[in-house]
Amino acid sequence: MTILTHVGGPTVLVELDGWRILTDPTFDPAGRRYGFGWGTSSVKQRGPALAAEDVGPVDVVLLSHDHHADNLDDLGRALLPRATTVVTTRPGARRLALPDVRGLTTGATTRLTAPGKPPLTVTATPCRHGPPLSRPIAGAVVGFALSVGDRPGVAVWMTGDTVLNRPLRRVAHRLDVDVLLLHLGGVRFPQTGPLRYSMDGRDAVELLALSRPRVAVPVHYDGWSHFSEPPEHLRGTLAADPGSRSAVRWLEPGTPTGV
Template sequence: MSEPRITYIGGPTALIELHGLRFLTDPTFDPAGEEYTTGTSTLRKLHGPTLSFDDIAPIDYVLLSHDQHFDNLDRAGREALSKAKTVLTTQAGAERLGGNAIGLAPWATIEVKTPDGQPLLITATPARHGPVGSEARSGPVIGFALRPAGDEGAVYFSGDTVWYEGVAEVARWLHVTTAVLNMGAARVKTAGPAPLTMTAADGLELARTMPDAIIVPLHFDGWAHFSESRHAIQQTFKAAGLEHRLRWVEASSTR
């Protein structure tokens, strides 16, 4: 399997280039300083994107873990969806978005073609956006696994999830060689003290259950509700002797 090339844009947003196809994760392109109020919660964006949508176009597939939270789909990100070939998201999200959106249930798989005509499988993976019982509040979320047909190596994008049995199931069923994780231990006061995305400890547990995977953290900066920084992730992996498994990608670099 050829190595994916990953470009970091900010928050949960990255460009993944694999076998000639261009995938965009959770699009957020608003400038810094924006605020988003939903009910009694307000999210504040601290950093703008390192690249605009036009800088990275064209996009074949948007991998949208969910559409209901502004830190995964902000205003400019929502406007950009129609410029992509296809948006893959939850079934509920696809109903709300319409247009070029396709809804997938966890473990549903679609087959697409690479530019040279080879099949590539895209599988929706389970995700839970917070502790047990949070599903009714946070709404449905999915992750994604990308892999060539007949090739066991998969690129996994977690979406917004914590470590739980559904993610462990991904490790059991798929041979993941690159894991792109929404980390940062997001916490929102009105949702309680529990993290809503992966902590550094969650990322470490995932790394241990996916022993062949390079770990690419996303979603750990750029928003005020993240509670664990890049430094916290680095220190946790270093203490476990697994710092060499981390890959930090920047706007100007790919792997």
């Protein structure tokens, strides 16, 4: 059984076969506006369900990208040295310069070992954090697929912040996923009008039909002013699709939940 604790936003503590894995650490309180570059910004509207000091020991931080505060804020950044290993993008690894930080490009893998735990293989999956040709502006982002020991399939897939595009569809069709962490919310900014920078509920329905995970857990869909899809609309969209409805689990923030 995998145990998930949703701290808030994209931040989830994943307890998997003895490994304690934290995704995209965000622990700042609500109320502050953060700049995202090129004149864009967002206000954090909801604080974390757990404080950083209450998370406990962390073996691995999976950091989809380090340059947006809704995925790594000040208190999240302060937590990174406590983790044994940080896995992120190659540019992010250079910027962070931590003792054991591993930078991956899409498709690359790294293997983690620790006494008393089965080996953990982390594979970077494709992300495009915006419309076509937006990578020079949005920066490098990756998702992560986790495999344990020699067990077939993917134990956990974290999509990261991405729109639904051809590379993501190909990966979703190919992977055999047990637990899927979906970054949603339909991010938009006034400066770029209708352009979206992350998936919405309709995208999630399509991705679930392709990947067919045993369990799908929406995260990073509320708590910031740059999310354009209201949570109730997201819930309605997923509930209206029979395949999505049977797979989706909604987590109570701060409550460890076996899935």
